[in-house]
Amino acid sequence: MNTLSKALELTHVSDEDPKIPDDVWEQFARDTERDIRGSAPKEPSARAREVTERLRRQEARGELPDGWRTGPAWQQKKSRRGLWGVLGVAVAVVVAVVAVKPSLVPGDLFGGGTSDEAASSPLPAETAAPTAAPSAEASEIPTLDDPFAGSPAKRWADGAAGIVIPKAKAVGGQSAAKVGQALELTKKLLIESNLKPATLRGEQPTAALALLDPKQDDVLDRLKTGLRKPDRDHDPLFMFSRFDPEEVRLVGDVVKTRGRITFKAGEHASVAVHADYTFVYPVVRTDGTTEVTRTIVRRVLEVELPDPAKYQVTPGRLTVLRYDESAGNTSCDVHDGFLHPEFPSSEPTDGPSTGPTRDPYDRSEDIGRIEDCGTVTRV
Known part of the structure; x- marks a missing residue:
């Protein structure tokens, strides 16, 4: 979560920054509402209720293996699912903000470097006679x-x-x-x-x-x-x-x-x-x-x-x-x-x-x- 907090801090928009357009927020709200509805608990079907009741009775009789439902694998799976849900919302916020104002993100996200950095980097050793004078520099x-x-x-x-x-x-x-x-x-x-x-x-x-x-x-x-x-x-x-x-x-x-x-x-x-x-x-x-x-x-x-x-x-x-x-x-x-x-x-x-x-x-x-x-x- 430290990495996520840092990312959100880097993309904080101050009061003086331009507001995010209404259509961006509306689209974001619609997408979020759709995702919540899709992940909300649903009323189980008759078949699902029957299976659940059978498993409950087996568990009461001690017929289920140790760790069922409460084992580490199930807990980790549940935990990852919850974490990815939180991360997904956070990433969506970051993407929406950066789309409006990319300058809020410091540095070069893709590691390509800038023309200024290339112009100031050391030259490789000379291995052959130059064919022209060096380019003109800024005054x-x-x-x-x-x-x-x-x-x-x-x-x-x-x-x-x-x-x-x-x-x-x-x-x-x-x-x-x-x-x-x-x-x-x-x-x-x-x-x-x-x-x-x-x-x-x-x-x-x-x-x-x-x-x-x-x-x-x-x-x-x-x-x-x-x-x-x-x-x-x-x-x-x-x-x-x-x-x-x-x-x-x-x-x-x-x-x-x-x-x-x-x-x-x-x-x-x-x-x-x-x-x-x-x-x-x-x-x-x-x-x-x-x-x-x-x-x-x-x-x-x-x-x-x-x-x-x-x-x-x-x-x-x-x-x-x-x-x-x-x-x-x-x-x-x-x-x-x-x-x-x-x-x-x-x-x-x-x-x-x-x-x-x-x-x-x-x-x-x-x-x-x-x-x-x-x-x-x-x-």
């Missing part, structure tokens, strides 16, 4: 409490959870264990370069650099020079996401992440790994204001784990073949080693944009064709 202003409001990244995974590596299997003469090692090292490099709080605060990305082969002098020299004395040709932003801690700070501790990792046999008795990821950083100024904006960084990284028995490489270190990046909503032509987000209330600190308009969330476009210094359509 919402990001806040300290909801820094991803109005962004398609709101449905993306949080941080490292979005870097999902595929199941390792042997390829090109390299064992599944070797493939797994290459995938794990690549994931760690992505995390250390784009998600580690110290790296984002502009500190030295020591752990990330330690994953790279020290025998690959050209790559390490370029990155280390950029970290020490950045310029146009030596910019640490080529591989690392960094913000000036005196200018902005991250809102919360969540960076939204979306992308995919694939692998194949490399050209140097190796496992070659390809990673294509977009990171969305919500930031606020450090001057005490609360205006929130976002910078979107997409990276494409290609690395190898060559066989040290055949090539002069350091075991367990990655050889970098390619690293490309494209940043949306950051000052153009500023090469000081930091990303500089632009806020809606401020004028750009650099000159006018010279590149084309583009959507920084569009992962279907080849990153090699994206021009710098463009105007982003959304942040």
Whole structure:
């Protein structure tokens, strides 16, 4: 009966609610009266009276089995019949009220969910290259409490959870264990370069650099020079996401992440790994204001784990073949080693944009064709 009471309480109609139409009540009254008449006791027939009298005499002589008429089965049957009668009336009341005002019933009766719930549910991991940009979101202003409001990244995974590596299997003469090692090292490099709080605060990305082969002098020299004395040709932003801690700070501790990792046999008795990821950083100024904006960084990284028995490489270190990046909503032509987000209330600190308009969330476009210094359509 507790469930029934709850159901009736949920469908209570207040005095301010619209009245149930007279024709609904009249139909309900007629149906109820018919059911009562049908279930009311009737005058037994002569045959029924004769059988009853015979059973009474047998019962008086002790000829009927124990439990007849008073046994548990008969009592349960009678009890169920009475309960279903009460439930039937209660359900009829509920149905009549809901038919008049369905909004009185909370939630989704049929479990189908709403379009709003579907729009806010997390996206499954990306398993193939997208063919179009994400759909436009409702125009919402990001806040300290909801820094991803109005962004398609709101449905993306949080941080490292979005870097999902595929199941390792042997390829090109390299064992599944070797493939797994290459995938794990690549994931760690992505995390250390784009998600580690110290790296984002502009500190030295020591752990990330330690994953790279020290025998690959050209790559390490370029990155280390950029970290020490950045310029146009030596910019640490080529591989690392960094913000000036005196200018902005991250809102919360969540960076939204979306992308995919694939692998194949490399050209140097190796496992070659390809990673294509977009990171969305919500930031606020450090001057005490609360205006929130976002910078979107997409990276494409290609690395190898060559066989040290055949090539002069350091075991367990990655050889970098390619690293490309494209940043949306950051000052153009500023090469000081930091990303500089632009806020809606401020004028750009650099000159006018010279590149084309583009959507920084569009992962279907080849990153090699994206021009710098463009105007982003959304942040």
